Amino acid sequence: MGGIRWATFDCFGTLVDWRHGxxxxxxxxxxxxxxTLLEVYNGHEAEVQTESPGMRYRGVLAEALRRTARDAGLDLRADDAHVLGDTIAYWPVFPEVAASLTELRAxxxxxxxxxxxxxxIIGETQRRLGAPVxxxxxxxxxxSYKPNHNHFTRFEEAFGATRDRWVHVAQSYFHDMEPAKALDVPRVWINRQADGRDPSIADAVLPDLHGLTATVEAVNGRARS
Structure with a gap:
C-alpha cells in the first residue's frame, strides 16, 4: 500500500453543508x-461527544438538540428530538464537491x-457525494469522536498511510486541523466560514474545494521534499 496516495476528508462541514442541515x-x-440557535447547538454537540465518546451519532444529535432547546426555553417533544438524525441523509452536498473529488481521483x-x-449515516450520505469513496x-x-486521534491512527494502521503520501482535508479547526497538526499529517483547511483563527496551523487554506487538486498536490510535494 506504500505507493498509494491518500486524501482523507471530514464529511459534515467539509463536503456536506452541516450548518444548513x-x-x-x-x-x-x-x-x-x-x-439563532446554530452556535448554541454546535457547542453542545462537541460537549456531548466529549462526555459520551461511545454514544452513537444519532444519540449525540438528539441530546445536543435537547440541551439547545432547554437553554432557549423551548418545549421539545420527546419524539421530535430525533429530527436531525431523521433528516441528515438529505442535508445538501456543497455544489463543487462532486467535480472536485472526481478531479482529485483522476x-x-x-x-x-x-x-x-x-x-x-455515512452510507446514506456517500451515495450523494457524486464521486466514489x-x-x-x-x-x-x-x-470516539474527533478531535480524539483515533480516526487518524486507525486509518494509518489499516492502510499503511505515510506522511509523504497522505493529505487531510477538512473544515473544522477544532475537530480536524488541530489533531492533524498534532500528528504531523499534512493538511488543507477548507475555511468555509472565514474563521479568523491562525491559518498557519494548516499547510494550505482554501475557502471551498475549488482548486483542491492543485493544492493537495502542492502540499504533498512539500511533504515529500
Whole structure:
C-alpha cells in the first residue's frame, strides 16, 4: 500500500453543508430559530461527544438538540428530538464537491472519509457525494469522536498511510486541523466560514474545494521534499 496516495476528508462541514442541515432541522420544529440557535447547538454537540465518546451519532444529535432547546426555553417533544438524525441523509452536498473529488481521483488520489458519524449515516450520505469513496472510518468504528486521534491512527494502521503520501482535508479547526497538526499529517483547511483563527496551523487554506487538486498536490510535494 506504500505507493498509494491518500486524501482523507471530514464529511459534515467539509463536503456536506452541516450548518444548513442543523439550522433547517431546528427550523422544522421552531420556525425562525435555526440560525439563532446554530452556535448554541454546535457547542453542545462537541460537549456531548466529549462526555459520551461511545454514544452513537444519532444519540449525540438528539441530546445536543435537547440541551439547545432547554437553554432557549423551548418545549421539545420527546419524539421530535430525533429530527436531525431523521433528516441528515438529505442535508445538501456543497455544489463543487462532486467535480472536485472526481478531479482529485483522476489525478491518482484515493479518497477516505474520517467522519464523526455512524456507519449507516455515512452510507446514506456517500451515495450523494457524486464521486466514489475508497474507504471510511467512522466514530462508531473507533469508539470516539474527533478531535480524539483515533480516526487518524486507525486509518494509518489499516492502510499503511505515510506522511509523504497522505493529505487531510477538512473544515473544522477544532475537530480536524488541530489533531492533524498534532500528528504531523499534512493538511488543507477548507475555511468555509472565514474563521479568523491562525491559518498557519494548516499547510494550505482554501475557502471551498475549488482548486483542491492543485493544492493537495502542492502540499504533498512539500511533504515529500
Amino acid at each position: 442543523i439550522a433547517n432541522g431546528i427550523d422544522l420544529l421552531f420556525p425562525g430559530q435555526g440560525g 489525478a491518482g488520489w484515493r479518497i477516505a472519509l474520517l467522519t464523526n458519524c455512524d456507519q449507516d 475508497d474507504t471510511v472510518v467512522t466514530a462508531e468504528m473507533v469508539g
